[in-house]
Amino acid sequence: MRxxxxxxxxxxxxxxxxxxxxxxxxQKRLEGALSVVLKDNISIVGCGRTDAGVSxxxxxxxxxxxxxxxxxxxxGYANNILPTDIRIISIEKTDEDFHARFSxxxxxxxxxFYTGGIVPVYEKFAVNIGYNINIDDMxxxxxxxxxxxxxxxxxxxxxxxxxxxxxxxxxxxxxxxDGLYKFQICGEGFLYNMVRIIMGTLVSIGRNKIKLxxxxxxxxxxxxxxxxxxxxxxxxxxxxxxx
Amino acid sequence: MRxxxxxxxxxxxxxxxxxxxxxxxxQKRLEGALSVVLKDNISIVGCGRTDAGVSxxxxxxxxxxxxxxxxxxxxGYANNILPTDIRIISIEKTDEDFHARFSxxxxxxxxxFYTGGIVPVYEKFAVNIGYNINIDDMxxxxxxxxxxxxxxxxxxxxxxxxxxxxxxxxxxxxxxxDGLYKFQICGEGFLYNMVRIIMGTLVSIGRNKIKLxxxxxxxxxxxxxxxxxxxxxxxxxxxxxxx
Numbered sequence: 001m002r003x004x005x006x007x008x009x010x011x012x013x014x015x016x017x018x019x020x021x022x023x024x025x026x027q028k029r030l031e032g033a034l035s036v037v038l039k040d041n042i043s044i045v046g047c048g049r050t051d052a053g054v055s056x057x058x059x060x061x062x063x064x065x066x067x068x069x070x071x072x073x074x075x076g077y078a079n080n081i082l083p084t085d086i087r088i089i090s091i092e093k094t095d096e097d098f099h100a101r102f103s104x105x106x107x108x109x110x111x112x113f114y115t116g117g118i119v120p121v122y123e124k125f126a127v128n129i130g131y132n133i134n135i136d137d138m139x140x141x142x143x144x145x146x147x148x149x150x151x152x153x154x155x156x157x158x159x160x161x162x163x164x165x166x167x168x169x170x171x172x173x174x175x176x177x178d179g180l181y182k183f184q185i186c187g188e189g190f191l192y193n194m195v196r197i198i199m200g201t202l203v204s205i206g207r208n209k210i211k212l213x214x215x216x217x218x219x220x221x222x223x224x225x226x227x228x229x230x231x232x233x234x235x236x237x238x239x240x241x242x243x
Numbered sequence: 244m245r246x247x248x249x250x251x252x253x254x255x256x257x258x259x260x261x262x263x264x265x266x267x268x269x270q271k272r273l274e275g276a277l278s279v280v281l282k283d284n285i286s287i288v289g290c291g292r293t294d295a296g297v298s299x300x301x302x303x304x305x306x307x308x309x310x311x312x313x314x315x316x317x318x319g320y321a322n323n324i325l326p327t328d329i330r331i332i333s334i335e336k337t338d339e340d341f342h343a344r345f346s347x348x349x350x351x352x353x354x355x356f357y358t359g360g361i362v363p364v365y366e367k368f369a370v371n372i373g374y375n376i377n378i379d380d381m382x383x384x385x386x387x388x389x390x391x392x393x394x395x396x397x398x399x400x401x402x403x404x405x406x407x408x409x410x411x412x413x414x415x416x417x418x419x420x421d422g423l424y425k426f427q428i429c430g431e432g433f434l435y436n437m438v439r440i441i442m443g444t445l446v447s448i449g450r451n452k453i454k455l456x457x458x459x460x461x462x463x464x465x466x467x468x469x470x471x472x473x474x475x476x477x478x479x480x481x482x483x484x485x486x
Binding site for chain 2: 118177237
């Protein structure tokens with residue numbers, strides 16, 4: 001039978017979500033803890049991969065077991081084994097045809113950033129983009145990514161995926177006061193580094209290095225060299241996955 | 244001549260602001276760095292003390308020197324010496340009668356908290372208050388602290404200060420979405436642990452352990468045993484000092 005697993009993690013100290021040889025990853029930690037608790041060799045399937053340093057407020061996985069499990073005990077015991085920067089929020093029985101990755105309807109990512117001088121407290125979870133930022137243009141720019149587009153210009157150049165058309169349902173910057181903001185983007189799916197490159201493009205707009213009117217042209221160009229730089233993983237959070 | 248110093252720090256790894264023998268404090272670090280840069284024995288006066296673990300988005304100090312200093316170079320050089328969790332934002336020449344503590348008109352503190360299960364990312368800067376929280380009552384409760392009151396019931400019992408009347412200009416809870424909130428309070432001055440005890444009282448209200456209608460009674464009682472517990476330092480931030 002299949003179980004749906006909701007987890008939350010601070011990715012700062014991990015080499016991303018997916019299992020990699022000789023690397024400490026979120027998936028490896030979750031599988032290790034669940035295998036101990038359930039006395040079985042548990043493999044989990046994630047809703048996608050997050051890169052090294054990327055965190056998740058709420059991420060979803062699934063795993064299969066032969067026998068029904070005691071959910072409350074499993075969550076409690078696994079959380080005791082897991083490091084405190086990885087938490088299981090819930091485990092619940094689900095349909096056999098539920099798939100953490102393929103059943104996902106949409107995903108929301110958030111990127112926390114702030115303007116002005118370095119604020120050590122904000123450095124814990126957000127990325128500083130400096131002084132003299134035209135935030136109004138950034139806010140307008142964010143909204144221009146909504147829709148179904150070929151996002152080749154906003155994808156790491158070493159990616160193997162062929163179809164680079166993605167459907168973005170919402171894309172906006174939310175003002176959290178006093179120079180602190182989050183860029184929130186919701187879509188059917190995302191290409192490798194796509195959110196971090198869109199964010200880098202918005203920063204270039206804020207710095208008047210890319211004009212608002214250029215966004216459509218950059219999308220059309222499919223040319224990675226025209227968009228902004230890939231922003232650091234630190235500010236990026238997988239916020240929610242909807243099924 | 245006197246200089247005004249604006250600083251920002253993450254207090255997690257320090258024993259508070261004020262210099263204490265054999266302890267690593269913010270003041271000690273700032274004095275150390277400025278003394279090296281200015282080749283003089285610099286003493287700084289802070290706008291107040293923050294406790295161990297309390298952070299400041301923006302705090303203000305002053306210091307005196309015999310000769311005019313080169314501000315840009317001093318900020319840059321001192322920040323190179325300081326650990327990255329303490330940053331000097333600016334230094335500017337000020338009137339001789341400016342005093343970081345006594346000239347302050349008001350101070351704003353913020354307390355970050357969140358409801359529901361543990362979210363490792365939020366744990367970096369906020370305090371979890373669990374499930375089944377009546378946030379509407381907490382929001383109403385926060386506003387009831389506005390005004391000039393004797394805050395004896397909201398002051399650490401070991402304090403030496405006699406006059407416990409303080410004037411609170413604003414007190415409110417701001418919804419940052421998805422279970423994340425900040426309690427923001429602005430007043431002429433605060434007693435020892437006052438913000439953390441008011442926050443603890445609001446949490447008791449959220450948990451239905453203290454009723455909204457009891458707040459006025461607790462204030463009147465001047466009895467520390469009737470208010471909520473002192474919340475952890477981790478969620479508390481000195482946000483701004485106005486002169």
